[in-house]
Amino acid sequence: MFALPRRTVLIGAAVAPIAACNTNTGELTAPPTTTAPGQVLAATADIPVGSGKVVDDTVISQPKAGQFEAFAARCTHAGCKLPAVTDGVLNCPCHGSQFGLDGAVLRGPAVTPLAPVAVKVQGGEIVAG
Ligand code: FES
Numbered sequence: 613m614f615a616l617p618r619r620t621v622l623i624g625a626a627v628a629p630i631a632a633c634n635t636n637t638g639e640l641t642a643p644p645t646t647t648a649p650g651q652v653l654a655a656t657a658d659i660p661v662g663s664g665k666v667v668d669d670t671v672i673s674q675p676k677a678g679q680f681e682a683f684a685a686r687c688t689h690a691g692c693k694l695p696a697v698t699d700g701v702l703n704c705p706c707h708g709s710q711f712g713l714d715g716a717v718l719r720g721p722a723v724t725p726l727a728p729v730a731v732k733v734q735g736g737e738i739v740a741g
Pocket of ligand 1 (some may be wrong): 691692704720721
């Protein structure tokens with residue numbers, strides 16, 4: 613009879629619940645953003661038109677001139693940090709999901725858009741809240 617070594621069984625038991633969490637729905641809720649209302653996130657001049665910038669835990673985009681949007685910079689698949697906007701796309705380094713400047717999923721495995729973050733423009737600054 614085949615018997616698994618005790619160590620293998622213990623490691624397998626410890627890892628299984630984590631894997632189940634990631635594969636039950638294929639989606640995890642992104643952690644809340646850490647921006648505080650009134651916090652200055654960036655100067656409008658620092659956000660290129662047709663692109664965006666990741667500032668701490670927030671990605672700020674400017675899809676069209678003067679239209680600013682912000683999202684949690686966390687992939688909605690398993691919560692990896694989205695490091696940057698490249699050629700108008702946010703690429704997740706963990707499993708390859710891609711998000712557009714409007715937070716929409718362009719490529720999975722993520723299926724849920726990025727979580728929006730409320731921002732407003734005050735003078736030449738983008739402010740949380
Ligand atoms: S965490 Fe899996 S694709 Fe981003």
